Amino acid sequence: MEWGQTKKKTIWTVFLFIIGMNLYAEGILPVNLRTEYKINPFVDVISPRLSWELTSPVNNQFQSAYQIIVSSSQDLCASSKGDTWDSGKIESSATNQIKYAGKELHSGMRVWWKVRAWDKNGDVGPWSEMAYWEMGLLEKKDWKADWIGLDLRENFTDSEYDLPPTPYLRKNIQLRKEVKSARLYISALGLVEFKINGNKVGNDYFVPGWTDYNERVYYQAYDVTDLIKPGENTLGAHLSYGWYSGYLGYALLVGTSKVRDFYGRTPLMKAQVRIEYTDGSTDYIVSDKDWKGCSSPLIESDMLQGEMYDARKEIAGWDKPGFDDSDWEEVLSSEDSPQREIELYPGNPVRVINEFTPREIIPSGDKKHIVDLGQNFAGIVRLKVKGNPGDTVTLRYGEMLHPDGRLVTENLRRARATDYYILKGDPNGETWMPTFTFHGFQYVEVSGLDEVSDRTITGLALSSDTKLVGDFDTDSPMLNQLYSNIVWTQFANYIDIPTDCPQRDERLGWTGDAQIYVKSATFNTDVAAFYTKWVRDLNDAQWSNGAYPIYAPMPKTNLATPAIRGTDKYSPGWSEAGIICPYEIYETYGDTEIVKSSWENMVAYMEFLKEKSGGDYVFEEGSFEEISPKGGFGDWLSVGKKTPPDLLATMYYAYCAELMGAMADAIGKKEEAGNYRELFKKIKESMVRHYTDESGKFVTDTLVYGDGSGYVDGHLGFRGHTQTAYANAIYMGLVEGEDKRKAGDWLSALVAGNDGKLATGFLGFKPLLPALSTTGHIQTAYDLILSTEYPSLGFEVVNGATSIWERWDSYTLDEGFVHNASMNSFSHYAFGSVCEWMFEFMAGIQVVDPGYRSFSINPVIPQKGLSNVSATYHSINGLIESAWEKTGNDLIMDITVPVNTTANICIPGQMDKITINGEGIKTDKFLFVDRRADMTIVKTGSGKYKIKVSDR
Ligand code: BGC
Numbered sequence: 001m002e003w004g005q006t007k008k009k010t011i012w013t014v015f016l017f018i019i020g021m022n023l024y025a026e027g028i029l030p031v032n033l034r035t036e037y038k039i040n041p042f043v044d045v046i047s048p049r050l051s052w053e054l055t056s057p058v059n060n061q062f063q064s065a066y067q068i069i070v071s072s073s074q075d076l077c078a079s080s081k082g083d084t085w086d087s088g089k090i091e092s093s094a095t096n097q098i099k100y101a102g103k104e105l106h107s108g109m110r111v112w113w114k115v116r117a118w119d120k121n122g123d124v125g126p127w128s129e130m131a132y133w134e135m136g137l138l139e140k141k142d143w144k145a146d147w148i149g150l151d152l153r154e155n156f157t158d159s160e161y162d163l164p165p166t167p168y169l170r171k172n173i174q175l176r177k178e179v180k181s182a183r184l185y186i187s188a189l190g191l192v193e194f195k196i197n198g199n200k201v202g203n204d205y206f207v208p209g210w211t212d213y214n215e216r217v218y219y220q221a222y223d224v225t226d227l228i229k230p231g232e233n234t235l236g237a238h239l240s241y242g243w244y245s246g247y248l249g250y251a252l253l254v255g256t257s258k259v260r261d262f263y264g265r266t267p268l269m270k271a272q273v274r275i276e277y278t279d280g281s282t283d284y285i286v287s288d289k290d291w292k293g294c295s296s297p298l299i300e301s302d303m304l305q306g307e308m309y310d311a312r313k314e315i316a317g318w319d320k321p322g323f324d325d326s327d328w329e330e331v332l333s334s335e336d337s338p339q340r341e342i343e344l345y346p347g348n349p350v351r352v353i354n355e356f357t358p359r360e361i362i363p364s365g366d367k368k369h370i371v372d373l374g375q376n377f378a379g380i381v382r383l384k385v386k387g388n389p390g391d392t393v394t395l396r397y398g399e400m401l402h403p404d405g406r407l408v409t410e411n412l413r414r415a416r417a418t419d420y421y422i423l424k425g426d427p428n429g430e431t432w433m434p435t436f437t438f439h440g441f442q443y444v445e446v447s448g449l450d451e452v453s454d455r456t457i458t459g460l461a462l463s464s465d466t467k468l469v470g471d472f473d474t475d476s477p478m479l480n481q482l483y484s485n486i487v488w489t490q491f492a493n494y495i496d497i498p499t500d501c502p503q504r505d506e507r508l509g510w511t512g513d514a515q516i517y518v519k520s521a522t523f524n525t526d527v528a529a530f531y532t533k534w535v536r537d538l539n540d541a542q543w544s545n546g547a548y549p550i551y552a553p554m555p556k557t558n559l560a561t562p563a564i565r566g567t568d569k570y571s572p573g574w575s576e577a578g579i580i581c582p583y584e585i586y587e588t589y590g591d592t593e594i595v596k597s598s599w600e601n602m603v604a605y606m607e608f609l610k611e612k613s614g615g616d617y618v619f620e621e622g623s624f625e626e627i628s629p630k631g632g633f634g635d636w637l638s639v640g641k642k643t644p645p646d647l648l649a650t651m652y653y654a655y656c657a658e659l660m661g662a663m664a665d666a667i668g669k670k671e672e673a674g675n676y677r678e679l680f681k682k683i684k685e686s687m688v689r690h691y692t693d694e695s696g697k698f699v700t701d702t703l704v705y706g707d708g709s710g711y712v713d714g715h716l717g718f719r720g721h722t723q724t725a726y727a728n729a730i731y732m733g734l735v736e737g738e739d740k741r742k743a744g745d746w747l748s749a750l751v752a753g754n755d756g757k758l759a760t761g762f763l764g765f766k767p768l769l770p771a772l773s774t775t776g777h778i779q780t781a782y783d784l785i786l787s788t789e790y791p792s793l794g795f796e797v798v799n800g801a802t803s804i805w806e807r808w809d810s811y812t813l814d815e816g817f818v819h820n821a822s823m824n825s826f827s828h829y830a831f832g833s834v835c836e837w838m839f840e841f842m843a844g845i846q847v848v849d850p851g852y853r854s855f856s857i858n859p860v861i862p863q864k865g866l867s868n869v870s871a872t873y874h875s876i877n878g879l880i881e882s883a884w885e886k887t888g889n890d891l892i893m894d895i896t897v898p899v900n901t902t903a904n905i906c907i908p909g910q911m912d913k914i915t916i917n918g919e920g921i922k923t924d925k926f927l928f929v930d931r932r933a934d935m936t937i938v939k940t941g942s943g944k945y946k947i948k949v950s951d952r
Contacts, residue, residue, distance in 0.1 A: 027125035051096030059943035145286035150293030187219035190267025191242035236319030292328035347533030356459035389425030410821035440503030512574035520835035546608030548578035571632030572649030590851030638761030724764025731767030744775020843871030909949035
């Protein structure tokens, strides 16, 4: 193009832009288009759900209608021809959970879409940018590939662990025509890393994730057009044992006869490449008997034990064209199991989310160094070395150091968590990263090298790639560090499933930890897809009697027996994750699909509880004696006397009934909703009758528990009148009015009587600060969060924590490790459940209508201890901001309300002392204004609001 032409084009573009700006300057614009919670994803849902957010320069803006166009090509979409779906103008304010309702879409079809919205005045805004989604393989019969693998199970060498080598599989293909597009669909029973012409496909780890492989296995889909070239191409796969046939949990520790191979023995993969040529024809290259296999240089590989890579065994060019594989072995191919579903991975793939360079390198003996990466995280390292062939570098991982500088590995129990790299002796140096394992660590002990520089080791944090949606900041550096610790512990434990901890021989999807923390998680990252995946795991793991398990996935030896440890069946406070997690996802994202797809499972659990309670609506003392531990895990890791686990079980029963009522309403099951509400009332009444005295205090019949043996910490004795009991009763809505006030006073008195300290465990801590705050004991709540004395989260921070610990006193600067190392993780998110209170009470952001279509901003402000809090939360309906700052006698609040939502802003002050954006409150400017004695509530639509309360 000539300069003159370019200039003319530029002027024309600028002109059009200005015209456009004028037309749409006031326009409402949809942005952040997503399909099934993801941007431009592959999906295998027949009617995927679409969502967008809205922007508008106008305050109080709403969407009155929308139109969606879905087209079979980008061009058609650009010219607004919705040949697969044109929704027409739909009068609705909905911007998410909108199901595609166009022509039937078939496997492999990519469709483009866009949306426009009409604003509150009925004026239409501009079309959004275009987005797309692509259908995966919708039916089992779309798979033409076989399961293939190579059995290397007999070749292991280690005496302590059964750690066989891993196979490479390969195939050459010839492409004689010009390729228009190519897709890879890849699944494995085990783990797979797939390569095309030597390039790793995608940047995901641990594909295809952990499921009950007997019921379902996932596949990933990738656009590999750019990796395929004309002529000869090579498809290569590296397989490992992973969750399918590697070590799982504490089976080895507790002496279970089977310690690995819970789903199968030999890892297999299924790969299918669909190639579309420019002439319109299609080819499939699939995994089948024609592939060849060979043992790889990765001679040990296990998620818990780590890896050993012998670079001398590298096979140059194995994954590239031109390689002679005539001496490679025939692969084995295996029939598919008819009852196993194969579905597209619904979660967020595990990826590298951050890199850490060494903070300190500490020499620790002959050819030994400890590298401190400065943050406790889960992941792997990148090792860069130079040396002689056969030199071995040993990498051990730990979360802490002993006072004498040794790495703490005792708390890893039977997880070897060690990687070995054997050098090939490349004079230019060698770089290696483990492929199919991860560790929970801050420190790496590097043995075998004379020198370690800050380039030798780089930490790579792995996590399910859930997008950050929250931020939290205060004028307390301790609290800011605490928030960082919470987020990092979430990243470290959200690895395909929500695990308890990432380091020791456990890493299981413990349901109690998950249900306690799920709400907190929603404020930090977008966990909609992550939980869509795990709630399915949970439903798959449900026992045939209706009980949800204590962890999911749950390997089983048969329908009724856990395989990792025979007694791992169910526990009150844990199993309820099956109801609480879908509820929280529904409430946070307005997602009714998760409710519908879990409904039967949830009803079965409620039936199980009903039967268990014998129709009495209460679990009396000793109701769960048959499980191990007796009564279940109860208020796990609490301090002092134990709250009766049966009282907690009763409270959870009631809470579940309440949530079931709300969920039944949400999916239009009116009658069930009524029944569950009635049930909630009955349980509440029975609980009060059985577990409270005349004054309303919680009591328990301690005689039933005898000397407490068989119960968790039973020797400490039981008491009904505990912080945990009142905190849960208040949080779960089991006490109202005067009873609630009394419960709040007792709770606060119990804290005061305990030297101003908490005494709660897993089940008691989450509700503790919310319960204090909603009963007027705001300063007590703040004193607890700001405390740096044992037991508190602040105590961890001042003792150097960069993550949340399993125990309140996992470590102290003075005494070191006082606890049995066998249960002392430094990356356990359960006590991070206080994050919910930080966002909902400190910043005051509370959902009112599901998906934050309406919400309240009602921060609780302490008398002392803190001067400002600032939080952002990017909801499915857009960005919410809430900040407050005390300046002298004034209070400044900064609030952002997204387009198409409403907020009830609770301003702590009388109306005549308040200005909003510099003006006094004019009632006609807001949707609603409520004047109360010490508070003014303003209901408003979108916009940014600077609020000043003078002379408080
Ligand atoms: C886990 C916990 C889990 C518990 C059951 C532990 O070993 O690490 O977080 O919830 O077992 O009480």
